[in-house]
Amino acid sequence: DIQMTQSPSFLSASVGDRVTINCKASQNINKYLDWYQQKLGEAPKLLIYNTNSLHTGIPSRFSGSGSGTDFTLTISSLQPEDVATYFCLQHNSGLTFGSGTKLEIK
Amino acid sequence: EVQLQQSGPEVGRPGSSVKISCKASGYTFTDYVMNWVKQSPGQGLEWIGWIDPEYGSTDYAEKFKKKATLTADTSSSTAYIQLSSLTSEDTATYFCAQYYDGFAYWGQGTLVTVSS
Numbered sequence: 408d409i410q411m412t413q414s415p416s417f418l419s420a421s422v423g424d425r426v427t428i429n430c431k432a433s434q435n436i437n438k439y440l441d442w443y444q445q446k447l448g449e450a451p452k453l454l455i456y457n458t459n460s461l462h463t464g465i466p467s468r469f470s471g472s473g474s475g476t477d478f479t480l481t482i483s484s485l486q487p488e489d490v491a492t493y494f495c496l497q498h499n500s501g502l503t504f505g506s507g508t509k510l511e512i513k
Numbered sequence: 514e515v516q517l518q519q520s521g522p523e524v525g526r527p528g529s530s531v532k533i534s535c536k537a538s539g540y541t542f543t544d545y546v547m548n549w550v551k552q553s554p555g556q557g558l559e560w561i562g563w564i565d566p567e568y569g570s571t572d573y574a575e576k577f578k579k580k581a582t583l584t585a586d587t588s589s590s591t592a593y594i595q596l597s598s599l600t601s602e603d604t605a606t607y608f609c610a611q612y613y614d615g616f617a618y619w620g621q622g623t624l625v626t627v628s629s
Contacts, residue, residue, distance in 0.1 A: 408575070441615045450608055450622055451558065456615030494558055496616070501574060502548075502560035 409433050409497055413505030421513045426482040428508045430495035435475050439499035442471055442480045444491045445507075451494065455480065487512055515539040517609050517620035524626045525599045532595040533623045535609035542590035543567035545611050549583065549594045552622070553605040563612070564592060599627045 410433040420426050430440065438458040443451040453462045455471035458478060468483045482489055490512055495505035520534040535547065549561040562573035566585035573581065580603070582595040596603055604627045609620040 443616070450610075450619035451616065452619075453615040453617050460614070462615060462617065496558075498612070504558040504560065507557045 409436060409500050409503050411495055411497055411503050411505040413495055413508055415508060416506065418508055418510045419513045420485050420510070422485055422487060424485045426485050426489075426510065428480045428493050428495075428510075430473075430478045430480075430497075430505045432476045432478075432497055432499075436497045436499035438474060439497060440471070440473065440478045441496045441498065442469075443494045443496065444489075445494065446491045454493075485510075485512070515611065515618045517611065517618055519607075519609060519620035519623045522624040522626070524628055525596075525603075527599055527601070527627055527629055529599055530595055530597045531599065531625055532593055533607055533625070535592045535594075535620050537590045537592065537611075540611075542585075543587055545613055547583075547585065547592040548610045548612055548616070549581065549592075550608045550610055550616075551577075551605045552608065553602075556605075561594070561607075566592065596625065599625075601627050603627050 412431045414429050442455040445451040459471045470481045472479050493508045497503050516538045518536045523531045525531040543566050546563040546565045548563040551559045561577045564571045564583040571583050585592045606622040606624050608622045610616040611618040
């Protein structure tokens with residue numbers, strides 16, 4: 408099974424900051440990595456699919472990059488509404504979620 | 514508009530079973546597999562498995578092969594997950610979700626509480 412190591416687990420940043428969240432796969436997953444945002448009490452929301460494709464309606468401040476085993480979600484300018492937990496998901500072989508990054512505003 | 518409407522919260526006794534439904538609308542039910550995802554309290558997400566409603570074929574994560582049974586009723590566009598031999602480890606919120614270029618559509622989640 409493919410394991411996903413997500414870091415950091417917790418992140419505190421100021422409005423306007425550039426924020427990066429990382430996911431590392433235990434083996435090559437090509438480009439098959441998605442990013443999700445989950446706010447308290449809600450279902451997860453798709454942000455990015457297949458490493459760098461922005462889902463419909465998602466603000467352009469969100470972007471994804473990487474390949475193979477190392478992937479990054481970047482928020483270019485943090486907004487108050489971005490407070491949430493973020494998860495990565497690999498779908499190259501089965502489906503495995505990362506453990507999550509809780510993002511708060513400083 | 515694609516919508517996935519799940520059934521309400523369930524309470525199950527240890528050792529019993531519960532069955533959750535996910536009614537799909539806004540698309541042709543048999544065109545997409547339906548996935549199920551578990552989220553334990555304050556924890557992350559685990560993929561349980563998927564069902565292809567057109568053929569009834571399924572695939573499960575190894576951990577859930579003896580725990581979960583996925584079925585689908587094409588006449589009502591409804592997918593189901595049955596959880597058996599409940600233990601405290603099964604207390605969680607369960608989501609159905611449609612995958613196409615990402616999990617773009619999710620049900621609202623169903624809380625299952627295992628309690629005697």
